Amino acid sequence: MGDEVDILALMEREEGRKKLVRGYKILGFEENPLVPCRGVVAKLDAELGDVIPVLFLMNIGKASYIPGEKVLTIREGGRLITFYPDGRVSLNRAWTEEAARRALDDVVKMVNEAYAELLRYGPPDEEELRRALRLSWKDVLDVLPGENCGKCGRETCYSFAIDVLRGKARLSECTPLIKSWERTSKARERLGHRIARALGL
Ligand code: SF4
Numbered sequence: 001m002g003d004e005v006d007i008l009a010l011m012e013r014e015e016g017r018k019k020l021v022r023g024y025k026i027l028g029f030e031e032n033p034l035v036p037c038r039g040v041v042a043k044l045d046a047e048l049g050d051v052i053p054v055l056f057l058m059n060i061g062k063a064s065y066i067p068g069e070k071v072l073t074i075r076e077g078g079r080l081i082t083f084y085p086d087g088r089v090s091l092n093r094a095w096t097e098e099a100a101r102r103a104l105d106d107v108v109k110m111v112n113e114a115y116a117e118l119l120r121y122g123p124p125d126e127e128e129l130r131r132a133l134r135l136s137w138k139d140v141l142d143v144l145p146g147e148n149c150g151k152c153g154r155e156t157c158y159s160f161a162i163d164v165l166r167g168k169a170r171l172s173e174c175t176p177l178i179k180s181w182e183r184t185s186k187a188r189e190r191l192g193h194r195i196a197r198a199l200g201l
Helices: 002-017 052-058 097-121 126-134 137-143 157-165 181-191 193-198
Strands: 024-032 037-044 063-066 071-076 079-083 088-091
Touching: 024 088, 024 097, 037 097, 052 063, 052 071, 052 097, 052 126, 052 193, 079 097, 088 097, 126 193, 137 157, 137 181, 181 193
Parallel strands: none
Antiparallel strands: 024 037, 037 088, 063 071, 071 079, 079 088
16 A cells, blocks of 8 residues: 555655656736737746747647747637747736636646656757748648548648648548558658658647
8 A cells, every 4th residue: 555655655756756747836917908808917926938849839830939039929729829038928818817717727738748748759859940930731631641532621732731730630530641651750750750740640
């Protein structure tokens, strides 16, 4: 029994080590005088400089990233979330404090998932980031089988490529692609392994 407790405690400690962020402090709410919108600014309890490039790659297609400043904005659940290297986060559509806290809890989860990815695969290299910044629907289309078979629920590979890039579909939904080892390995090679994974392959 004693051993079991120790193992559980060890597992919990190990899980804890994988978390970069444990909490946040709300710095204030912002009203937009031009539109009926309320936003919140918070400070997470960790710096985000190392994790922001990983967050960008994990959210490719729905993110806009300024590499020089390491400032990242992600469209998620109908709102814009901006991450700054010093740990600040701002998000819009936070109508009440309760809604803001719910959204911030999701942000903490998102950052910790990116941190786990960083621990597992290391930081992205410059070439990966350059590729990700230039990624277009054409790059996605080029790795698809081009059969226009509709098995992904879209009429054409082109529509599917657009949806993948917008984060509305995953490459794994294209069965002719994932059923072929040759096609998937070529796609991973062409897109880059981390980008392919972010797009669902
Ligand atoms: S399932 Fe794949 S091959 Fe078929 S239309 Fe969709 S993207 Fe194209």
